[in-house]
Amino acid sequence: MSEQKTLSFGRRHFLGVSAALAGGALLDFPSLARSEVTAPAGVGEAILSPSAWRQLGRQLRGTLLRPGQAGFANLALPNNLRYRNIKPGGIALCANATDIAACLRWASRHGVPLTTRGGGHSYAGYSCTEGLMINLMSFNTAHYDTAARTVTVGGGIRNGSVYSALQSVGRSITHGRCPTVGAGGFLLGGGVGFDMRRNGIASDKLVETELVLASGEIVTASATQNPDLFWACRGGAGGNFGINTSFTLETFPVDRSVEFQINWENVTDEFLAALFLNFENAPNTMGSRISLMPGLPLPGQPTPINVEVIGQFIGAVPVLDEILAPINDITRPSSSVIQEMAYWSASTFLEEAGRPGYYQERSRFINGPMTPAIITEIRNWLPRWPNAQGAGNIKFFQTGGATQALSPTETAFVHRQSQWLASIEIVWSPGQTAASRDRGHRWQNRFYDVITPLCGGGAFQNFPDPNLKDWGEAYYGENLPRLRTIKTVVDPDNLFRYRQSIRPLLV
Template identity: 60%
Template sequence: MNHHPNEDALAGPIIPPMAMSRRNFLGVGTTLLGGLWAERVFPETADQATLPPKAWRDLALRLQGRLLRPGQPGFSSLALPNNLRYASILPEAIAICASTGDIAQCLRWCADHGIPLVARGGGHSYAGYSCTSGLMINLSAINRVSYDKASGRVTVGGGALNGALYSALQAVGRSVTHGRCPTVGAGGFLLGGGIGFDMRANGVGSDKVVSTEIVLADGSLVTASATQNPDLFWACRGGAGGNFGINTAFTLDTFAIDRVAVFSLQWSAVSDDFIATLFQTLEAAPRGLGSRVGLAPGLDAASGARGIDVTLLGQFNGSVDELRDILQPVFLMATPTHQIIDRMHYWTGQSYIVDPEGASHYQERSRFVNGGFPEAAIPVIRAWLRRWNLAEGSGLIKFFQTGGAVNDPSADASAFVHRSSQWLAAIGIQWQGDQSAAEQQWMHRWQDGFYREITPLAGGGAFQNFVDPSLENWETAYYGTNLPRLRKIKARVDPTNLFHFPQSIPPAQA
């Protein structure tokens, strides 16, 4: 194994790993992610610093909704991102848009005054890209969710949160591929692909989008579907948020639901053979099984030696007995230290495995694993987890099971290019807000070294919804062979690059 060049810098006294909270131990995807230091993301601009108050008053008069300035009630809570690493990035104003017309007014005003802008849905951009030092366009009032029984389709507003979508679908006994965090914005989730336990059976979230409404840079509202603006429709299914306009509505096909077997299992101090068997068993499972494997630093209770603790979380579209039969090779290897397997109504099960956690400080780095899980990754994982030596904070690697229906479309069927993987690997770190700078730096060195060794073994690109601002060659990592087409579409619908941020898709040059 190639060792990290700064391995000596990572060395330190062996400290027992922290007692894992539910978030830390299960490796929740939405709470262990992040990006660059906040002050390096959105610098102040000269235009913004000299903009007179009258200009902001003029914008307020144009809106049906409200314009909040710093110090006004509600401003601080609306400005706060999910990743507290970027909490210091504050907008000059927040426009709570009541309509698509309000959004158009904001876009024209920003273009006229040279003010940076960002649209905010759930505020879960892992790299703080839903923060800005200019105008934050808050979509929370554009949140209607409606279901059409005749077509079996649901339409969700661009500012609706996942939780509102869950509630609407639960009421009609339907579902879509969705994540576990109810406070994530449905729009951002869908625009970047959208992963969840249903994806092996039904595809990623964006695969079910049949149309979307979007306000373009010139303020026009257009519909994108297979028959209207088909190139833009293609781009909005995996091209990620904030690139082509502000999406104000999505219409999706839904699927019928039934009872599911929900499972949460844990093992301590596992062997390499156990890890290999676990991944082989899950890869052989039918499409109706969706899972997420977490591998975290642990201790052997008997010897006190460092080891690997494993968590397995997910759902299966079948009976408990069928699920136990599928997992039998794993159970024969080791008995779980914690085991919950129960069959229940689909939405009751989602409530059980939901991620209710709030804001925190985190960063995540991801890679799709093309083909099956590489056994050569096991000693790499073991070596890096053994190096974790902090009593506070957490570091681990998670594997979200892909394959199945995720890989049915071709790589160019939509902008979501990742169609040949069996897993999505993500190395996450989380820290306390008052943790020392030295310990935070150590965490980042640990994460970067781990990531460098895992990347060539994974073989795939990076997940655009787990945005990673420290990622080299991010354009091809996120979009692969679809990047040239995305750049051409960007140049056509946003020729002045009004929608831009450090990792926005650059328009093609004429």
């Protein structure tokens, strides 16, 4: 068992950060191209001799994979294939926290950039590096404590495995829809899901987490041990403060739920206003996502707006029917599935496969209810989507309810005043012309720039957006100075860094 330490905040007592790092010897981040991002060629190869990599391999109980070895190519791939050309110089399949500490000391000594790979689903490819990728796939256990009613999961477990463990004991946490997302990235960025309006975001129920710090020290963070770090791990986003090897969370009981998936076509602004209003007024036992997309225009007609709503309701079907009645009175659904079933069967029904692809999301929290001004801009901009139907849309995840139970500064997740999380999504295929991809990006950026001032809130750190200029303010708001102070204590030389990582105060 590793020795546990308590951090002394306000005092530098961290070891082993290399002069190379402090002196800025690291190569800079890869430049951001529009649709495809490439790293400077052969960084991992160029900066280190094979013998240095072998030396790392010998220190590990796990395995170090180098380019060309079996399994390397698959493990190097991110979910967002836009970043697939950023290839690591080596992938350390760490077996335990001691292996992670060895990787950190080695990378530090040699000035090698590094990243942590959990589920690999960072929208912005932040678990890609041309240096050392620390892969957490061996940290994949889930243990339910019957007495404490908590679940303890490994830092590299996929959400789907967490859900299987919880299903077997009739419990849940606030969870997302995609089973291949890593629990580590999901929780550290806050973690939103259909249960958040009744139970808060996922990280609100974090009890304790274990981390390996930049120094190689292994520490526990909880309300009583290293509470500042614990605060930062609830919304301060992955890859900033250390490598979290485990998370312990409170769970809640689950039984049955009503899941729904309803579509309406060619809707009016009156319909949209009623839809958002009725959902805002629905009980907190309802969680939903509203997606709006341009439809196919009829000859001589303007491009219609189509709607898909999915979600879950913990309650009776007739109550949900009442919520939907005034909406359906304006426009009849083109399809509607509403069914009560066992809670985890409903979650499986609502599951999103999350297959690898090329995409970019740009998000904004709406602080307050949906407004006529936002609906007007949706009407202006959705029909202007320039590419194939289905490849550009705007989604609204319903927040509010228990997500507002804590104040914006009680955890690092600052977005406590919102009712909706809006996200404009574009997807593309590698075969698409550069011109059409650029048209898609331009549409997304213009639409985003128009609605941002109308939303009033920041951007979601779990949907990192490489185009954001004010990302620190947008992700963390008033919590940014405290996050930077904590970063200064736990990672003073900025070992954990990426394009939008939290910087220590003097860096």
